[in-house]
Amino acid sequence: MDQLFAHLKNFYHLSREAQIALQECFQQITLPRNEFLIREGKTCRHMFFLEQGCLRGYYNLDGKEITHWFGFENDFITSFHSFITHQPAVESIQLMEAGTLWAISKEALTGLYDRHHEIERLVRIVYEKYYIRLEERYVNAQFKTATERYEELLQQSPHIIERVPLGYIASYLGISQETLSRIRARL
Amino acid sequence: MDQLFAHLKNFYHLSREAQIALQECFQQITLPRNEFLIREGKTCRHMFFLEQGCLRGYYNLDGKEITHWFGFENDFITSFHSFITHQPAVESIQLMEAGTLWAISKEALTGLYDRHHEIERLVRIVYEKYYIRLEERYVNAQFKTATERYEELLQQSPHIIERVPLGYIASYLGISQETLSRIRARL
DNA sequence: CTGCGTTTTTGACTATTGTCAAAAACGGGC
């Protein structure tokens, strides 16, 4: 829990009361490797904070699993579309390692917004940061070659390459596993 | 101005007082075709609402202009990265048609957050919606073929194709103009 | 209607990546 609150300070400094209120709404979860946090088709009603472990979000495209993001320590995790719209999730989220998470329900969170303005502010700021992160990812994904994308991943997120099977990384980069293997051979 | 407030109701219903406070912070701008709303290298300190017209965001990659998004009526426009981080914008935003916009400065907006909790809520909700919109765009861009992306654009946003030169659309889809021309010929 | 600059299309060729299949390397359990 300390880790979560330490991380929140990167976004906004909460008052003691807000922290206590927030703390009461979180529940700890421990899940083994390969377990699902969210399954396609179910509505996701929680936001998670990943304290320890790593996981991937993926969806099905013509029977193929497309991994479109990874989550690591200190990431906020949810199926955002489902969480926001209350519609069934189109993606699944699966643990790639055994992990520890903190969960907060959407009702609890929106309840807090009314009682603690600062918590809503915190969440707004988190969204802003996540938005620009996604924007960057979008530009990289669409307008760079596979090799450039891999090299950038190597530089910026070497932890991904160390902890994640090649097949998932290839999918994440939008290329086939064979192509990624050849890129690696060349470097 | 009516149009702006009518549009805001899609996100959150503001009280009369909040509306008045917000209204006072907006300034109208009119710009001719090809004018720049934001130029690469300058810090963007405003959020805009596009009442009438259309524009594009683009950046330079090895001397080439990469158009990565379009804005149309009722869109909120800014260089999000610059607006949030206060760093110089990496992109430029240019009018493709003469347009009318409403501008609000970042200071004015953050000032409103303190005085009107609901305005911060509204903005949080706007960010949520824009986030999931971007997520969708990301998935489409990375994991579908050029033809699929063009067909989806045709179905979901025919207005883009009607109002925007082919070269910009090709860039937006992440393909060369020639390839887009060939896709069109085939359909 | 004509001419001219811009935008779009077409052609020929090249580079990149995908697909399918098989081989090699890796890693944990015994």
Place this chain on the structure above:
DNA sequence: GCCCGTTTTTGACAATAGTCAAAAACGCAG
């Protein structure tokens, strides 16, 4: 250390998209 299932690499070929250059179509001023 050995076996077996999984992951990664390699090979051959096909499909997709990019590049450069030229032609055609378009749009507007005069």
